[in-house]
Amino acid sequence: MTKQIHLAAHFPGVNNTTVWSDPRSGSQIDFESFRHLAQTAERGKFDFFFLAEGLRLREMKGRIHDLDVVGRPESLTVLSALSAVTTRLGLAATVNSTFNEPYEVARRLASLDHLSGGRAAWNVVTSYDAFTGENFRRGGFLAEEDRYTRAAEFLQTVRELWDSWAPDAVAADAATGAFVRPGGITPFRHQGRHFDISGAFNVPRGPQGHPVIIQAGDSDEGREFAASAADVIFSRHSKLEEGRAFYRDVKRRLAAYGRRDEDLKILPAVTYVLGDTEAEAAERAAEIRRAQVSPQTAIAFVEGVWGRDLSGHDPDGPLPDLEPELEEGVSKGRAQFRGDRGAVAAKWRALAEEKNLSIRELVIEVAAPQTFIGTPVSVAAEIDRFVQTDAADGFIFVPHLTPGGLDDLVDKVVPILQEKGVFRADYTGPTLRDHLGLAPRPGPSGLAPHPKETS
Amino acid sequence: MTLHLAVALDGAGWHPAAWRAKGARPDRLFTAAYWAELVIEAERGLLDFVTFEDSLGLQSSRFEGPDDRLDQVRGRLDAVLLAASLAPLTSHIGLVPTTSTTHSEPFHIAIGIASLDHVSRGRAGWRPRVSPRPDEAAHFGRREFPPLDLSDPIVTRHVRDLFGEAADAVEVVRRLWDSWDDDAEIRDVATGRFVDRDRLHYVDFQGEWFDVKGPSITPRPPQGQPLVTSLAHDTLPYEFAAQGSDVVYVTPRDRAEAEAITGRVRAAEDAVGRSEPPLHVFADLVVFLGDDAADRKARLDELDGGALASDALVFTGTPERLADLLLDWRAAGLSGYRLRPGTLPHDLTAITRGLVPALQARGAFRGAYETTVLRERLGLPRPAGRYQKAS
Numbered sequence: 001m002t003k004q005i006h007l008a009a010h011f012p013g014v015n016n017t018t019v020w021s022d023p024r025s026g027s028q029i030d031f032e033s034f035r036h037l038a039q040t041a042e043r044g045k046f047d048f049f050f051l052a053e054g055l056r057l058r059e060m061k062g063r064i065h066d067l068d069v070v071g072r073p074e075s076l077t078v079l080s081a082l083s084a085v086t087t088r089l090g091l092a093a094t095v096n097s098t099f100n101e102p103y104e105v106a107r108r109l110a111s112l113d114h115l116s117g118g119r120a121a122w123n124v125v126t127s128y129d130a131f132t133g134e135n136f137r138r139g140g141f142l143a144e145e146d147r148y149t150r151a152a153e154f155l156q157t158v159r160e161l162w163d164s165w166a167p168d169a170v171a172a173d174a175a176t177g178a179f180v181r182p183g184g185i186t187p188f189r190h191q192g193r194h195f196d197i198s199g200a201f202n203v204p205r206g207p208q209g210h211p212v213i214i215q216a217g218d219s220d221e222g223r224e225f226a227a228s229a230a231d232v233i234f235s236r237h238s239k240l241e242e243g244r245a246f247y248r249d250v251k252r253r254l255a256a257y258g259r260r261d262e263d264l265k266i267l268p269a270v271t272y273v274l275g276d277t278e279a280e281a282a283e284r285a286a287e288i289r290r291a292q293v294s295p296q297t298a299i300a301f302v303e304g305v306w307g308r309d310l311s312g313h314d315p316d317g318p319l320p321d322l323e324p325e326l327e328e329g330v331s332k333g334r335a336q337f338r339g340d341r342g343a344v345a346a347k348w349r350a351l352a353e354e355k356n357l358s359i360r361e362l363v364i365e366v367a368a369p370q371t372f373i374g375t376p377v378s379v380a381a382e383i384d385r386f387v388q389t390d391a392a393d394g395f396i397f398v399p400h401l402t403p404g405g406l407d408d409l410v411d412k413v414v415p416i417l418q419e420k421g422v423f424r425a426d427y428t429g430p431t432l433r434d435h436l437g438l439a440p441r442p443g444p445s446g447l448a449p450h451p452k453e454t455s
Numbered sequence: 456m457t458l459h460l461a462v463a464l465d466g467a468g469w470h471p472a473a474w475r476a477k478g479a480r481p482d483r484l485f486t487a488a489y490w491a492e493l494v495i496e497a498e499r500g501l502l503d504f505v506t507f508e509d510s511l512g513l514q515s516s517r518f519e520g521p522d523d524r525l526d527q528v529r530g531r532l533d534a535v536l537l538a539a540s541l542a543p544l545t546s547h548i549g550l551v552p553t554t555s556t557t558h559s560e561p562f563h564i565a566i567g568i569a570s571l572d573h574v575s576r577g578r579a580g581w582r583p584r585v586s587p588r589p590d591e592a593a594h595f596g597r598r599e600f601p602p603l604d605l606s607d608p609i610v611t612r613h614v615r616d617l618f619g620e621a622a623d624a625v626e627v628v629r630r631l632w633d634s635w636d637d638d639a640e641i642r643d644v645a646t647g648r649f650v651d652r653d654r655l656h657y658v659d660f661q662g663e664w665f666d667v668k669g670p671s672i673t674p675r676p677p678q679g680q681p682l683v684t685s686l687a688h689d690t691l692p693y694e695f696a697a698q699g700s701d702v703v704y705v706t707p708r709d710r711a712e713a714e715a716i717t718g719r720v721r722a723a724e725d726a727v728g729r730s731e732p733p734l735h736v737f738a739d740l741v742v743f744l745g746d747d748a749a750d751r752k753a754r755l756d757e758l759d760g761g762a763l764a765s766d767a768l769v770f771t772g773t774p775e776r777l778a779d780l781l782l783d784w785r786a787a788g789l790s791g792y793r794l795r796p797g798t799l800p801h802d803l804t805a806i807t808r809g810l811v812p813a814l815q816a817r818g819a820f821r822g823a824y825e826t827t828v829l830r831e832r833l834g835l836p837r838p839a840g841r842y843q844k845a846s
């Protein structure tokens with residue numbers, strides 16, 4: 001059966017994907033930039049618009065990382081503003097589950113769901129580090145191995161709060177004088193390892209019942225959490241083969257939770273470059289990659305992996321003849337440099353030697369991947385092939401330009417996908433759950449509860 | 456000089472039975488369209504700003520904690536998000552949401568209000584409030600609060616601590632707003648730098664209740680410092696307002712009390728060593744307007760099973776009479792009022808279409824907006840960032 005493709009738009013920023021040196025590059029903070037990209041996505045009938053989050057400015061060598069494209073607004077606030085200038089587009093906010101509390105997150109998401117008429121989504125992320133914690137009351141209180149036990153219990157608790165109002169709790173019946181239907185609000189009590197809370201929730205159930213849940217973790221625990229509780233995975237596995245492997249791995253985990261393949265959509269983050277010919281597209285892609293990896297960015301990447309100050313090194317020269325410093329590291333607040341840096345360094349060294357790459361050429365190769373490069377016809381064909389061969393259910397597009405970076409995708413590629421019959425010609429329902437083809441969430445008094453909720 | 460006029464929006468209006476009044480739209484209280492209509496009407500009336508109530512628990516007829524009444528409005532939308540949703544639909548009016556300093560993270564509040572200022576291009580305000588109720592604390596499960604018996608010295612200390620914590624929260628939020636110099640973003644191609652790290656500042660706040668490192672993740676808001684407002688009924692909250700607010704809402708019952716209260720506010724400013732400018736003092740009034748105002752209110756009292764209880768004076772009468780009162784009390788040192796409409800949309804429309812023209816006719820209210828920036832409307836300059844080095 002031909003699968004329908006799901007598309008989403010990611011507002012660019014923070015990492016080096018964003019080419020801010022381009023004269024067409026606009027503000028990263030002005031509301032007009034958000035409006036432009038969101039309205040472009042809605043014109044393209046995209047499923048949703050996505051905002052990332054980082055709760056502390058990253059640091060290199062003990063100082064704020066000044067190459068980062070930083071300076072972003074609070075996600076839910078901007079999405080609420082966007083709800084007033086869009087009508088169908090889903091609105092997805094990244095909100096951390098370590099430095100927040102369930103009651104507040106539940107009410108903010110339910111509020112966005114009301115304000116947008118059922119278009120809210122929550123990307124549950126789990127930064128737990130003491131570095132980020134320095135901006136919050138509790139500091140770095142959570143151990144790494146507990147980031148997902150807290151996230152899972154957090155989400156479970158949030159669902160309990162959403163379920164504590166019956167779908168028809170608000171009677172607003174002036175004749176009988178009942179604003180709330182008797183029994184419409186059930187007191188909640190959650191006692192668990194991370195949360196011991198009770199009382200009454202104070203936002204009525206939103207149009208979607210439960211906003212859409214997105215998850216972007218990658219570890220085994222992250223995948224398990226997604227399989228148990230998420231509606232969408234935002235993945236970084238954007239190459240065909242690794243995408244298929246990830247897809248298989250996550251989907252096979254679903255059955256254990258009584259869930260079907262179609263209950264969890266896998267959407268890798270991708271980029272694209274178009275040209276009138278394949279050659280022109282390739283040439284543009286190479287130009288963009290060079291702009292994405294400035295000499296300083298190249299050095300910073302290698303510093304991040306090597307864990308050393310390499311500011312004296314020539315970005316157009318070879319990799320340093322030094323072993324990586326594996327203890328402390330020089331980069332803070334960056335998931336990328338958390339893994340096994342020794343192994344990454346060895347891989348990079350081998351690649352540089354094999355292809356005779358300078359530092360900058362190497363970083364362009366490893367850190368500025370572009371997913372789809374070609375003519376509108378060939379890019380549309382690739383997108384479709386990835387989806388039909390189960391490397392993905394669709395994509396979250398990260399443009400390299402703010403705010404016009406998806407204009408040509410929507411103008412040139414989307415119509416081809418629509419013509420192929422693999423992408424909607426128009427929205428068929430009002431809510432994000434509708435766009436994603438997810439079952440509506442039954443109410444607490446409704447039909448089958450979510451499998452997680454009975455456990 | 457023009458009076459300053461704000462309107463406090465909450466649910467179906469400030470009478471607990473307002474949702475049962477004629478013209479009320481109780482089935483729409485949780486929709487964007489309901490609020491859009493109200494705020495567009497307020498902007499049509501050239502009002503300074505609107506405030507949005509909020510709390511981290513269900514509304515209640517009891518001060519101490521929850522009740523089990525189902526015949527009054529229960530449930531609210533998050534005030535910051537509600538305000539943000541109204542920003543693109545308006546162009547001049549200020550948007551002032553309430554948040555809790557007791558349970559919400561100062562860092563999250565700072566970026567939320569800064570973002571509201573960005574999406575509204577300089578029209579954001581903030582009303583910090585404390586959340587003393589034990590039932591709200593149980594929603595967070597991190598602290599246990601004593602039952603709210605105001606005669607209990609433990610409660611007195613508890614409330615004093617909450618205000619101390621609130622003052623720290625305001626200080627942190629204000630520091631975070633300044634933690635990006637206005638010109639921190641440099642986009643310097645030659646050096647590859649997007650920002651100048653010397654123009655980004657750790658706020659390094661350390662206090663009794665929390666420490667916050669900074670800097671913010673959000674660039675400095677267009678106003679520099681969004682307008683901070685607080686409601687106060689006593690010396691402690693007057694001092695809290697004097698420490699960190701730009702506007703204080705007070706609740707005098709008559710002109711003499713208005714004079715007494717402005718005196719106490721000025722004394723509080725001295726007590727905390729406030730530097731210029733002085734607080735704007737706004738009196739809060741619950742208003743039912745029109746020839747039939749008293750009857751309408753009486754009817755709602757009857758439906759609710761008792762007379763409306765309020766911390767603020769409840770005014771019933773014509774817009775002309777209200778204009779008289781506002782101008783009379785003004786001489787007590789008030790620079791404006793925050794009116795709490797008894798019912799919505801009726802009493803809001805009576806403000807915008809009755810009271811405002813009455814004040815305009817007496818030369819006491821603006822005939823057009825002169826600025827889109829909320830601070831400017833209140834005569835407050837855009838402050839330089841506290842960490843910004845003079846260039």
Ligand SMILES: Cc1cc2nc3c(=O)[nH]c(=O)nc-3n(C[C@H](O)[C@H](O)[C@H](O)COP(=O)(O)O)c2cc1C
Nearest residue numbers: 052053094125126216217218219222234235236269
């Ligand atoms: C595509 C993608 C986008 C992500 N976006 C964010 C983000 O905006 N904010 C954040 O704090 N973490 C973000 N993360 C980090 C994840 O939440 C997670 O911490 C990281 O992938 C490591 O996974 P693990 O914790 O399962 O090992 C993102 C991850 C991926 C793969």
